[in-house]
Amino acid sequence: DAKTTQPPSMDCAEGRAANLPCNHSTISGNEYVYWYRQIHSQGPQYIIHGLKNNETNEMASLIITEDRKSSTLILPHATLRDTAVYYCIARANNAGNMLTFGGGTRLMVKP
Amino acid sequence: GAGVSQSPSNKVTEKGKDVELRCDPISGHTALYWYRQRLGQGLEFLIYFQGNSAPDKSGLPSDRFSAERTGESVSTLTIQRTQQEDSAVYLCASSLDRGRTGNTIYFGEGSWLTVV
Numbered sequence: 001d002a003k004t005t006q007p008p009s010m011d012c013a014e015g016r017a018a019n020l021p022c023n024h025s026t027i028s029g030n031e032y033v034y035w036y037r038q039i040h041s042q043g044p045q046y047i048i049h050g051l052k053n054n055e056t057n058e059m060a061s062l063i064i065t066e067d068r069k070s071s072t073l074i075l076p077h078a079t080l081r082d083t084a085v086y087y088c089i090a091r092a093n094n095a096g097n098m099l100t101f102g103g104g105t106r107l108m109v110k111p
Numbered sequence: 112g113a114g115v116s117q118s119p120s121n122k123v124t125e126k127g128k129d130v131e132l133r134c135d136p137i138s139g140h141t142a143l144y145w146y147r148q149r150l151g152q153g154l155e156f157l158i159y160f161q162g163n164s165a166p167d168k169s170g171l172p173s174d175r176f177s178a179e180r181t182g183e184s185v186s187t188l189t190i191q192r193t194q195q196e197d198s199a200v201y202l203c204a205s206s207l208d209r210g211r212t213g214n215t216i217y218f219g220e221g222s223w224l225t226v227v
Contacts, residue, residue: 034215043115043202043218044154091214099146099204099216101153 002027002090009106012082018075020105022088025069030092033064035073036101037084044087044101047073078109113137115219117203123225124193132188132222134203143186144204144216145178154202160186193226200224 005023012018024033035047048055048062050071055062061074075082087104116135124130136143145157156170160180171177175193180186190197200221206214 036218041200041221041223043200043204043221046215046217049215099144099154099156 002031004088004090004102006086006088006102006105008103009108011108011110012075012078014080014109014111015077018073018078018082018107018109020073020075020086020088020107021070022073023070024088024090027068027090028092031090032092033062033068033071034089034091035060035062036087036089037082038087038101038104039081039084047086078107080109080111083107083109115203115205115217117201117219117222119222120220121223121225123227126195126226127192129189129191130193130224132190132201132203132224134186134188134205134219136184136186136203136205137217139183140205140207140217141183142206142216143180144206145186145188146202146204147199148202148221149199157188157201190224193224195226198224198226 002024032049032051034049036044037047038044048057048060050062050064052064052068064071085104085106087101115137118133141162143160147155147157158171158178159167175191178188200223202218202221204216204218206216
């Protein structure tokens, strides 16, 4: 898996959009960008993934730059329950079994 | 099922006892993974099952750890003669298949194991 770099922490006001950046400058052409989050003491929760096109689902939007060297996860209307550690992973379909989460970004949504 | 189901959600056991942790993957998912996560630390791969292929046991930390899976259904992780350092949350995950487009891995809520 390509190395990813994320800011260690971010704050966001409740109801505002949370924009979480991720750098993956060494990403390979066959590697997808995945986002997971982990709320304290719970299993990692899948959020969204994409290859090169922007993606949107009921949880979030994923914006991938044209050169694919970075991406941004957008939570359009953050709630207190979105407080969690968010992990960005670059992973190919034929990747090994090691799912490596880096340090992630600890998002604190404040009232 | 709708998601990956694990049981028990919490287990407190005495040092030296054996424990069994169960995972029920998402229906139709051929790949099943076990990970361990100690408090405040990252995921540690333990074992991987893919269909009827031989499992990848390369992450099991010692011979006290073993896991079984029958076909594409339930898996059981067994820890024999538990030690205090085994205390962690044990996470099970499943996915459709390696190699398919967007091989998303879905996690269960984990089984918290405390060895006292």
